Each structure stands twice: as structure tokens, then as C-alpha cells.
Amino acid sequence: MKRGVGLAAFDHKQRETQKYSDIGATLLQRQSDNLNTQLSVFQSALSNFAIGHAHEIRTNAQFRNEFSKMCSAIGVDPLVSSSNKKSSIWASLLGKEVNDFYFQLAVKTVEICQKTRDQNGGLISIEEVRKRLKKSNSNTSVNDVEDADIERAIESMSVLGQGLDIVILGHKKMIRSVPGDLNRDHYKVLEACEVLGYVTVTMLLDNFEWESLRGLTVLDDMVASGLLWVDHQADETEYWAPSWID
């Protein structure tokens, strides 16, 4: 027997669709509840872990690093504030202290960048920052840091704008604190400097096939902006990267 071909059939169909979507919604709801429970269980486990090990996270650089890696592996960025909360996960899990750790580290890093800017033209290796942090030593809370901590501290400040960023030269990570018009030629020269500490016009000609005028223009430009130091007492004028001072 054929079922209703009248107008009522439309109603029926609509009811059916409604039911399906209701079931769908319930399923989704259940799944999402499940996930939420899992997530909150997980979060509280993470939280317990973090609280239980707060001291180690604060004082042990290697431990802190592993914890960070764990967080990022599961897609939690402990430093970035989540949209519905005022404070970051570091802050909410560990109290203010660990969050403050990175904040302090960021402030110290900025201070070092500013203090050395005249000497290095606003480009300093993370390694150098770490060494200087260790030397200054006055503040014990940012004593034992690894390069990754500094990197994290800088990334945490990216919300503040374009003031600081990390650039890679050869195999070295550098912090750049000058609002950048570093072009590709500048980078090439700085990378070339990583080998001997300096370059000459001839070296640029030999390695990059830059004609003398181009090489000289780039180098003069970089000397004028403080990115390179010039040595007129060599056989051929040498252009040195200030990162080689230390």
C-alpha cells in the first residue's frame, strides 16, 4: 500500500527530518559532553601536575622545557591568554609566579637588547642574551634559563606589536630589536659574517658574484646603520659583525 501522496506527506517528511536532526543533536551533545569531561579531566590532571611540580618548573630549566613541549604537543600554549580568561594558563595553573617568570625574562631581554643596541645595531644572538643574563645574575629568578625560555618570552610579547622578533642567520637565532628594514642583501652579508666574523668587498664578489659597487653600497649602508663595524687597518677594508666582540 502506498503511503500518503496527499499534502500530509510533506508534514510527515518534515517530522522525520526533525527527528533525525534531534537525534543528531543529542549525539553531538553527548560527544561534546564527553569531550568536555575528558578535557576538564585532562586539564585538572595537567593542573595537578603543574601545581605538584611548580617549584621544579620554576627552577629547573630542563624540566620547564619538557613541560612546555608537552603542552605544545597537545595544543595548549601556556603563555598565550585564552580569549575568555584574563590570565594565561601559566598564571591560572601555577599562580602568578611562573607567568611572572616569563614576564621578567622578557623585560630583562628587552633591557639587554636596548643596552647593547648601540654596539650591535639592534641585532643580538639569543645565546649572547643568555650569557648576559647569567652574568648580570642580580635577579635569581631568571638565573637558570635556556635559549628556548628566552625565545618563549619573546614570543609571549608578540601581542605587543612588532618591536621584537626572532630571525635566523645561518644556524644562529638572533633577536632583532630594530624596526626592520633588513633586506635580503643585509641578511646575506650577516650570514657570510658568521664564518670569519667579517666580510670584504672581494669576498662578496667571490661568493655572491656581487660586483664591487653593489657590495660596497650594501656594506656602507650597514656600517652607517650600525649593523657592521669597519676596520680600515686591514689590507682590504674589513666589515665586522659586532656579534663577534664576545
Next chain:
Amino acid sequence: MAEAINPEEYQFPSIYNFPPFFTRQINQQVWNSQLGSWADLITSYCRHHRIWRLDATNDYTGLFENKLLKRKVRPDTIRDILDHLVASGQAMWTDPETIKSTSAKDSTAISSSRYLRQPAGILVLWQSLDDWAAILSQWLADTGHPKGSVLTLYELLEDEESRVPALIGMDRQLFGAVATKLVAKGSAVAMRDGNGGLVGLKTC
């Protein structure tokens, strides 16, 4: 001149091995930081070796030449560095009067303007005049010299029995400036010879 020889070798800052450190940098900020590094180096080097004077007669103790790197600072740049030390209160000119007269005399022989800007000498204040004056008054107080005691320069700076340990071998001109500070504070009176040269202090 260095009587108390420091047994430990002076540790040069790493920038001393950076060849461009001996060439004046063009960028003004870089040059300022270079000046600062030179000032730090000179004061710490002189403190380490208890050197009071830097001038042409001791070839500026060879500090402006790095023989290993075969680099040296040009005389006019040396002059700029000394100017900076004096302007920032880290040094005093040695006897400004004689600078004028020698440059006037020599200018007939060599007319190059660079030569005229030939650096003069400085007294390096690796301790400020006020600090030296404070050290001296403290010593006077600690050693309990009664009011009106007369102390000759020899007694204060040389005599092993009576000298002030912190001031051993101090340059006389520098000591004169320290004494002036003390006199200004009213804790001593300067005693002078017929030509007005300082010969000692009387406590008060």
C-alpha cells in the same frame, strides 16, 4: 710609577681583540658605545696597574695599540677618547697650561692640524676626586691624628711608616686636586712652599 704591582694579570675585555675597535666608527651611536668601551677599558686598566697618568711620555702605556692584532688608534682619535674621559669626569688634563705652551712651540716645526690636535696627557680618575677625598679624611679620622697635625706629602704618599695605604705612589698633581677637595670641606689646610707648591696638609 706603579709601586704596588698587582700580581694578577689584567684581563682585557673581549672588545680589545675585535679589530674594528681600533678604527673610529662612523655611526654616531656606535661611536658613543665605542667611546664608552674605551673609557671602561682605560679606567679599569689603570685601576688594575695603579697607573695615574696617561700621556705621550709613557706612550699611553701602549694601551692604544694591540700588537697582536697589528691595530692602533690614530692620534686624533686618541685625543677624542681623552676628551670624552675628561668631559665625563673620568679624567683630568695634566696641567692644561703646559699643553698650550708646548703646542705653540711645536707648531713651528710641524704644521699639520692633526699634530696640533695631538693628545695631551690625562690623570685617570679610576676613583673620583670625591672618593679619594673621602678615603683620605676617613684615614685621618681612623688614625687619630690630633687637630693641627702636620703631614708632609712625603709622609702621606711615600714613607712606609706613615703613608696612606690607599694613596701609595699617587701622582702629585692628582693629590693636589684631592687636597683641594679636603680643604674646601674644611677638614685640612694646605701648606705651600714659596712658589705656591703643595708640600703638606695640616689637619683641622
